[in-house]
Amino acid sequence: MELEEMQTLWADLSQKIEKQDKIQKELLMEITKQKFRKKLNHIRVIETIGSIICFVYAMYFMSKLPELELWYNQIFAMITILIMTLLPIASLSAIKGMRSVKIDGEAPAKMLEKFEKSKIRFWKVQRYGMIFGALILVTILPPISEIQGSTEMISKPLFWMIYLPGATLFMYLFSRWALGKYKKVIDSSEKLLSEL
Amino acid sequence: MSKEEEFVQMIQENQGLIYKITLIYSNEKEEQDDLYQEIVFQTWKSFDQFKKASKPSTWLYRVGMNTAITHINKVKRKPLMVSIDHSFINYTEEIEVEKEEKIQWLYAQIRKLNLLDRGIMFLFLEGKSHEEIAQITGISTSNVGTRMSRIKQKLKSEATPKPAKTWN
Numbered sequence: 029m030e031l032e033e034m035q036t037l038w039a040d041l042s043q044k045i046e047k048q049d050k051i052q053k054e055l056l057m058e059i060t061k062q063k064f065r066k067k068l069n070h071i072r073v074i075e076t077i078g079s080i081i082c083f084v085y086a087m088y089f090m091s092k093l094p095e096l097e098l099w100y101n102q103i104f105a106m107i108t109i110l111i112m113t114l115l116p117i118a119s120l121s122a123i124k125g126m127r128s129v130k131i132d133g134e135a136p137a138k139m140l141e142k143f144e145k146s147k148i149r150f151w152k153v154q155r156y157g158m159i160f161g162a163l164i165l166v167t168i169l170p171p172i173s174e175i176q177g178s179t180e181m182i183s184k185p186l187f188w189m190i191y192l193p194g195a196t197l198f199m200y201l202f203s204r205w206a207l208g209k210y211k212k213v214i215d216s217s218e219k220l221l222s223e224l
Numbered sequence: 225m226s227k228e229e230e231f232v233q234m235i236q237e238n239q240g241l242i243y244k245i246t247l248i249y250s251n252e253k254e255e256q257d258d259l260y261q262e263i264v265f266q267t268w269k270s271f272d273q274f275k276k277a278s279k280p281s282t283w284l285y286r287v288g289m290n291t292a293i294t295h296i297n298k299v300k301r302k303p304l305m306v307s308i309d310h311s312f313i314n315y316t317e318e319i320e321v322e323k324e325e326k327i328q329w330l331y332a333q334i335r336k337l338n339l340l341d342r343g344i345m346f347l348f349l350e351g352k353s354h355e356e357i358a359q360i361t362g363i364s365t366s367n368v369g370t371r372m373s374r375i376k377q378k379l380k381s382e383a384t385p386k387p388a389k390t391w392n
Binding site for chain 2: 035
């Protein structure tokens with residue numbers, strides 16, 4: 029089939045489509061409102077759950093910081109506070125960046141590039157998030173133990189001999205699972221970029 | 225006229241265009257319905273931009289294509305509660321069998337193209353010039369020409385529509 033023939037066929041199809049009944053106003057507005065609610069809810073869930081958990085922990089450590097007497101626990105607590113504050117901010121900003129790619133009339137070629145770049149940025153933030161997450165597994169425990177007055181457990185080498193390999197294994201398995209998920213995203217991003 | 229009325233009027237006047245975008249960017253009816261709703265939503269969301277746009281048709285083509293491109297990349301979505309009246313999508317029933325076969329073949333060929341080429345081919349079929357296609361898609365006119373030549377070659381290398389199989 030030649031392109032000219034395709035154009036004729038397309039014009040014919042367009043004519044048939046134009047003859048259809050017009051979509052009703054009520055249905056149109058209902059579709060729009062429902063989509064709008066769905067989007068808002070989605071954003072709200074991500075923002076609230078992620079932020080609340082991390083910020084509550086960070087606030088808790090901040091309030092308990094003066095109670096810590098051991099110097100290394102003070103450092104650990106500060107590292108934890110820093111990660112728990114900065115990580116959700118970075119993650120949410122990456123999500124926001126991905127969601128805020130505007131579909132408001134920008135050229136598709138540029139929009140597609142921006143969209144894919146923000147996806148890659150999101151993936152990178154998640155990857156760093158996993159590394160810092162592993163760090164938190166170590167830094168969170170000693171200060172908590174001191175705050176609760178049970179430093180005995182963490183002072184035993186046996187505890188660390190079990191905890192460190194266990195925590196590492198958990199982080200490895202979790203990271204492998206999460207990275208597998210993200211890999212799909214980045215693969216499709218690269219494919220799309222190469223197609224441009 | 226209120227914003228809502230203006231929006232409804234604009235969608236009603238351009239619903240054919242939106243349907244055609246859904247047809248070339250998705251294969252299944254459910255996906256097409258979902259994409260249709262997404263385009264309507266995105267149009268509403270950035271409707272103020274539309275009113276400021278110097279060329280509303282260019283704006284609408286862009287919003288439709290951009291939505292389709294991002295939609296196709298998203299994780300599988302759950303079907304929405306609102307369903308579109310079936311009569312909107314089943315227009316092909318009125319077209320003769322032979323033409324229907326050719327149309328289905330045409331969709332299949334377009335869907336084989338990458339996302340941007342799909343849009344370029346769609347705009348070409350809509351009768352847009354290379355300059356207009358370049359303006360809408362954001363690539364240069366010479367790039368449109370190059371891509372169109374590649375698309376032509378690709379489509380030529382594909383077999384022409386085969387007649388439907390008969391089962392005895």
